[in-house]
Amino acid sequence: MSDLLRRLRARGWRLTAQRRVIAEVLDGEHVHYTADEVHARAVELLPEISRASVYNTLGELVTLGEVTEVNTDGRVRRYDPNAHEAHQHLVCSGCGAIRDVRLTDDPLSALPEGERFGFQVAQATVTYYGRCPACVAANAAPGPPVG
Amino acid sequence: MSDLLRRLRARGWRLTAQRRVIAEVLDGEHVHYTADEVHARAVELLPEISRASVYNTLGELVTLGEVTEVNTDGRVRRYDPNAHEAHQHLVCSGCGAIRDVRLTDDPLSALPEGERFGFQVAQATVTYYGRCPACVAANAAPGPPVG
């Protein structure tokens, strides 16, 4: 049993076939799947698993802090199982590729007291946008870079 | 005529009633409306304006760099007319209130070369999450803070 499943068990989760399969799909530190991608991969392991179960389980994993929701394109939510290491994301505006990145400074330190407006600030998410090496090479000559 | 309309005119835009109304709705530096909120306000000024026109116009304003798209909740896109001043956003996880904030450091400086993976990094967006004074006061005694 994976560490994730062990932790879930310890929290009183019932270990159903569906939850095991979803945990298996998310196993791997650097995946950023959408709910539908998780579902597609889960179906290969357990053909009868429903979309609703995938959404339910992902939502619960997010609530428990085992998975982080990331939204890099303003459209689809993605699920990041690398929730136990502080990191941010670097996104290719050409192909949408996503890399986990570690920053030198806590982004909270860049927000001065005078800009907090009395908020109790708890968290920051940073998304970097650029072009990955493959997309840079692909557009080297033709046209201006996008985004 | 507002500066925005003047700039659009200079770019060859036809100044239709719909576009004037949308520009008027977005007038004001610190609004962060969704497309449907823009539509609702536009309808008060021009009852027959359609959702499609609102989406079209907002999309064009974003392409022209006159308005920025922001997504603070992973769900709805919001439109920020304060596109000519570099800033980031502070979001209340209680009520969703959004404030523009100016940082002391360029967030790009926190991403070391070794974490760029050959990307040509162009841009960073930072979103801070916390609780606004009103939400802090509201939950002062009862229950643990959310998020």
Place this chain on the structure above:
DNA sequence: TCCTATATTGGACTCAGTCCAAGTCAAGAC
């Protein structure tokens, strides 16, 4: 093995956003 609270299912539903063919109209030409 039984029991039951918890989880799963599929299908209907919502909501944001897109697409399109038909109709309208801003603004340049005269």
Place this chain on the structure above:
DNA sequence: GTCTTGACTTGGACTGAGTCCAATATAGGA
């Protein structure tokens, strides 16, 4: 002032992500 035309608008159908729910199934403790 009127004409002309291509850009703009419209409403309605459509898509895709995500939610909700009543009926059914099942994990795991008794």
